[in-house]
Amino acid sequence: KAKKRLILLDYDGTLVNFRANPNSARPTKAVYSTIEKLCKEQKNKVVIISGRDKETLGKWFGSYKIDLIAEHGAWHKSVEGEWVQFNHLNVEWKTSLTPLIQQFVDRTPGSFMEEKNYSLAWHYRKTDPGLAEIRKHELIEQLSHFITGKSLQVMEGNKVLEVKNDEINKGKATLRLIKNNTFDFILAIGDDHTDEDTFKALPDNATTLKVGFSETAAKYNINAVENVIALLQKMASA
Structure with missing residues (x-):
């Protein structure tokens, strides 16, 4: 019965299965329909937080009313907004x-x-x-x-x-998201080491799910991408 929900979703290995060629791991129809359903509820703030570059995330999800965080937190695009850099870092x-x-x-x-x-x-x-x-x-x-x-x-x-x-990670990006915001329900789902920073950054009352069964800071495990989609679809209908 939450009135303001934050839903943090990794992409590869969470919303879609891995492919030999990363460019082939495009969003499925099920992913798009699930995101669309979640966005229809004004109480939901949906964020895809990924290691993918901003060009790819923007191409795949730029038309949806969700936040996008690219390159593990280096870039952030809010709903209806433009891409903003975390800060200007040395890349020499x-x-x-x-x-x-x-x-x-x-x-x-x-x-x-x-x-x-x-x-x-x-x-x-x-x-x-x-x-x-x-x-x-x-x-x-x-x-x-x-x-x-x-x-x-x-x-x-x-x-x-x-x-x-090392100034960039998903945990720091997550902290920037929840700062000055009050969510009465937070869900984070991810599958690999980079998502551990997200899990650790969230408050104790957050619901955190690790895709797979390796060691994790998440509270719960979920065994496959297909189960993630099914869970999100159920949330969208709730």
Whole structure:
């Protein structure tokens, strides 16, 4: 019976299943219809909070009455608003890191590098699992040396390693959202390490769900994307 609900949703692995090519993991009809139903209720503030770049999120969801948070909190687009940067961060480090990641792309068939505004990511979903595990540990070791003394962080996601400014994370973005706002119900759903920052940032009375059964700060687990959609559809009808 809440009068003001905040619904925080990760995208990949939460609203859609992972694909070998991230560009193929487009929103399904079920995702769009669910978002549309949730938006019809004025009491709902729906936020997609993702590591995706703002161009992709804007293309997929820009016409819906929801907030979008891109690149783990680097960019925020409110309903009817324009994209706003968290702050202007130094990205000169990307120039010197790009050749290192490219070396791993060249040595690891099936992997590729993705450049975002404030981060660089190495994807290895299409790589042979045995080789991917070896290369991942090699790259983590080299990245740990690279980031020493810099305001950077290495994040391990689902078949991806990402280096970003450490001032940016979903937890800080979440805190900015709830500051000066009073919600009598908060729901957050996510599936990987980056979403743990969201779970930890929320007040104790928030409902937090982890997709999958790995260790988590979330209060509850939900086993699959399909169950997430079913839950949200049920909420939209309540």
